[in-house]
Amino acid sequence: MTGTKTADDEKHLLTGATGFLGSHIMAGLLSQGKGVVIAGRSSGGESLKERIGRLLTWFGIEHLEGLLEFYETDFLKRRLGLGEDEYETLCGRGLSIIHCASDTSFAEKNRARVMKSNVESLTEILNFAHKSRTRCFHFMSTAYAAGIDSIECPEALVNSAHFTNVYEESKAHAENIVYGRCREGEIPYTILRPSIVYGNSVTGRSLRFNALYYPIRSLQLIRDIYLDDIKNNYGRKSAECGIYMNEDGALHLPIRIFMPHDGTINLIPVDYFTETILSILEKPETETFYHITGNNPERMARLVSYTERFLNIHGIEVVIGTSSAEEMRNPPEELFDHFIKAFRPYISDKRVFMRENTDRATSGALPPDLSYEIFQRCMAFAVSADWGKRFNVLRP
Numbered sequence: 001m002t003g004t005k006t007a008d009d010e011k012h013l014l015t016g017a018t019g020f021l022g023s024h025i026m027a028g029l030l031s032q033g034k035g036v037v038i039a040g041r042s043s044g045g046e047s048l049k050e051r052i053g054r055l056l057t058w059f060g061i062e063h064l065e066g067l068l069e070f071y072e073t074d075f076l077k078r079r080l081g082l083g084e085d086e087y088e089t090l091c092g093r094g095l096s097i098i099h100c101a102s103d104t105s106f107a108e109k110n111r112a113r114v115m116k117s118n119v120e121s122l123t124e125i126l127n128f129a130h131k132s133r134t135r136c137f138h139f140m141s142t143a144y145a146a147g148i149d150s151i152e153c154p155e156a157l158v159n160s161a162h163f164t165n166v167y168e169e170s171k172a173h174a175e176n177i178v179y180g181r182c183r184e185g186e187i188p189y190t191i192l193r194p195s196i197v198y199g200n201s202v203t204g205r206s207l208r209f210n211a212l213y214y215p216i217r218s219l220q221l222i223r224d225i226y227l228d229d230i231k232n233n234y235g236r237k238s239a240e241c242g243i244y245m246n247e248d249g250a251l252h253l254p255i256r257i258f259m260p261h262d263g264t265i266n267l268i269p270v271d272y273f274t275e276t277i278l279s280i281l282e283k284p285e286t287e288t289f290y291h292i293t294g295n296n297p298e299r300m301a302r303l304v305s306y307t308e309r310f311l312n313i314h315g316i317e318v319v320i321g322t323s324s325a326e327e328m329r330n331p332p333e334e335l336f337d338h339f340i341k342a343f344r345p346y347i348s349d350k351r352v353f354m355r356e357n358t359d360r361a362t363s364g365a366l367p368p369d370l371s372y373e374i375f376q377r378c379m380a381f382a383v384s385a386d387w388g389k390r391f392n393v394l395r396p
């Protein structure tokens, strides 16, 4: 543990700091000169401190002068896996808590693990919040904890019975536990609900390349398979699927993206996410839910036109409704469907997220619309990072 400089009433205990959003919250707080107590775990032979050190380098943060402290914790263990004295001392500081750690897998096969990480693990962190008389317990949830039962989603607890995947279900369940336990134990709390977060709108940089990045990455991969076929195999496979080089040098790649109904995808850049969280943390209204979402969600057709321009391809078509043609998919369509299966429900979403509480906290500051320039910056960065395979700062 390093020394401390800022007073404890300015400090936050942060979980999930080794992840995409948690690390941005950490960097945002540090840039305000606020101390952060990191509760997390070592991984791949690296200590928690070493992992955070790599992230600080990525953010270009130095000269911390003791703003960071590290506690190796296990949320499933009694007293968070800390020794009795250490736990009691930490409790005595009454820190504000930002609980951002979460298993973000959508896969049903990971159900037990996801429920353990996102639901079972709450007992000990909430015990800690209660015992330490925290200034506020901020729980990072997701806008999609609203479930799929209603279109209009208020900034309030929603008791939906249907979800797109186990991740959403676990977050909804967790919200209920946080809500109940905080009210019962008089723990001040907020529930923070971002929609889908992509890279930095100004620099294009990101630490994660999932969600929005999946479909573009998939199309790049499919494009490259057929470019290779045209270059090295006389375009035999390409010809069978109606794929050819246009005179303008772009690849004609006929892929229909079937969507059950018209809808949008709610995206926010990570710089907007961080600024919004910092505004909320500045003056949290307790017992409040915050939707950190876009007001003007994207249509798939616009993302398709951006993608065609970025990848220098033509022929991608958004088809609303299911049809018999859906059963007769060509090989690139099958590949595309396979790659984006988990993400598909989010591209034709009809939900509208109310955001009066967030507007109040941010004086109505909205995320920028996703222009082609922002899209291009983010995707160019993703390509340069080989979609997270190169310079993967989150993994050793």
Ligand SMILES: NC(=O)c1ccc[n+]([C@@H]2O[C@H](COP(=O)([O-])OP(=O)(O)OC[C@H]3O[C@@H](n4cnc5c(N)ncnc54)[C@H](OP(=O)(O)O)[C@@H]3O)[C@@H](O)[C@H]2O)c1
Pocket: 015, 016, 017, 018, 019, 020, 021, 022, 040, 041, 042, 043, 075, 099, 100, 101, 102, 103, 104, 116, 117, 140, 141, 142, 143, 171, 193, 194, 195, 196, 197, 198, 208, 211
């Ligand atoms: N990214 C988005 O678009 C988005 C949108 C809406 C809501 N959210 C919410 O925002 C939060 C952060 O998401 P993210 O995208 O930053 O996720 P992420 O990059 O996958 O990071 C997850 C973080 O949680 C920690 N964690 C996972 N399982 C854990 C466990 N069993 N015990 C202790 N720590 C565990 C990870 O620690 P290790 O590094 O040690 O594994 C990591 O620090 C989550 O609560 C998520 O639900 C994210």
